[in-house]
Amino acid sequence: MSRCLIIINPVSGGGRATQYAMELQWQLSTLFEHMEVKFTTKAGDATRFAKEATENGFHSVFCMGGDGTINETVNGIAQGGGTSKFGFVPVGTVNDMSRALGIPLEPLAAIRALKHSKIRHVDIGRCNDQYFCNNIAAGVIPKVVEEVTPKEKQLLGPLAYFVKGGQALFTTKDYSFHIKTEDHDFTIRSPLVIALLTNVVSSFEKFMPVASVDDGYMRIIIFREYFIMDVLRILPLILRGSIYTSKYVTILKVRKANITLLDDIELPTNMDGNKGPLMPVDLEVLPGFLQVYVPDKKKK
Numbered sequence: 571m572s573r574c575l576i577i578i579n580p581v582s583g584g585g586r587a588t589q590y591a592m593e594l595q596w597q598l599s600t601l602f603e604h605m606e607v608k609f610t611t612k613a614g615d616a617t618r619f620a621k622e623a624t625e626n627g628f629h630s631v632f633c634m635g636g637d638g639t640i641n642e643t644v645n646g647i648a649q650g651g652g653t654s655k656f657g658f659v660p661v662g663t664v665n666d667m668s669r670a671l672g673i674p675l676e677p678l679a680a681i682r683a684l685k686h687s688k689i690r691h692v693d694i695g696r697c698n699d700q701y702f703c704n705n706i707a708a709g710v711i712p713k714v715v716e717e718v719t720p721k722e723k724q725l726l727g728p729l730a731y732f733v734k735g736g737q738a739l740f741t742t743k744d745y746s747f748h749i750k751t752e753d754h755d756f757t758i759r760s761p762l763v764i765a766l767l768t769n770v771v772s773s774f775e776k777f778m779p780v781a782s783v784d785d786g787y788m789r790i791i792i793f794r795e796y797f798i799m800d801v802l803r804i805l806p807l808i809l810r811g812s813i814y815t816s817k818y819v820t821i822l823k824v825r826k827a828n829i830t831l832l833d834d835i836e837l838p839t840n841m842d843g844n845k846g847p848l849m850p851v852d853l854e855v856l857p858g859f860l861q862v863y864v865p866d867k868k869k870k
């Protein structure tokens with residue numbers, strides 16, 4: 571009997587998820603004989619639910635939420651052994667994973683697209699003993715991203731992160747990182763380091779156009795030290811999609827990396843929009859690990 575679990579975060583995207591719960595159940599009832607629905611009540615629930623379902627042989631685990639809920643659910647599937655297939659309906663503010671995978675940003679369209687879906691084997695990253703689907707960032711931006719309030723998200727959508735991130739760029743604070751990969755071993759001062767698996771960061775779909783979700787690599791993007799005046803040049807480059815070829819970043823295409831902070835401070839990271847581990851981080855790409863439902867244009 572094919573079983574699936576649906577995990578719903580009732581607070582994602584300002585509480586939008588619950589209004590689509592029935593529609594999602596109805597859609598999946600045409601694909602699965604047995605369905606369970608679980609609502610999260612706190613951080614960590616989605617990971618626990620997804621881990622249990624994967625360990626118990628559920629064919630698929632779906633979640634409805636933002637990138638934070640997706641991250642938690644994928645962590646659960648990975649911790650449970652990775653056998654369950656993964657699907658999601660985006661109801662968050664930024665929805666980077668939807669953008670990277672071509673899943674409609676409108677929840678009803680994403681639910682309907684499940685009918686004409688196929689499985690794509692997508693890379694995920696391991697960071698210490700956790701997993702990420704899109705990015706892990708350390709430096710000036712992650713600090714302020716955590717300060718974006720639900721009200722700001724509701725009012726401004728992804729722009730809330732852009733405004734805060736833009737403000738953070740004006741904080742020209744640099745950190746000393748030691749970066750070691752298969753081919754590199756060096757120390758560098760930088761205000762912001764991002765390890766990225768896809769082409770999208772904070773809704774900017776042209777951030778890393780040369781990357782794709784299943785190329786088996788992550789890009790380590792190291793922002794160079796810059797001056798306040800440079801910010802006015804950096805922001806348009808990010809918007810235009812040409813930051814990755816600019817003089818403001820160094821990019822390493824790698825499968826593994828170890829990033830250590832040499833300054834004697836605690837620097838938090840941000841992982842797929844959630845609070846990530848403290849430095850140092852040990853990173854590794856797990857190529858094609860996650861089996862994800864994505865729209866199949868041919869079937870449609």
Ligand SMILES: Nc1ncnc2c1ncn2[C@@H]1O[C@H](COP(=O)(O)OP(=O)(O)OP(=O)(O)O)[C@@H](O)[C@H]1O
Nearest residue numbers: 582583610611612613635636638639662663664843
């Ligand atoms: N019932 C709950 N009440 C409060 N927080 C919850 C609940 N269930 C889950 N969470 C936490 O909410 C966090 C944020 O969720 P998520 O990222 O999915 O939505 P969002 O913040 O609205 O979207 P975005 O990241 O795009 O801004 C998750 O990391 C999760 O730990």
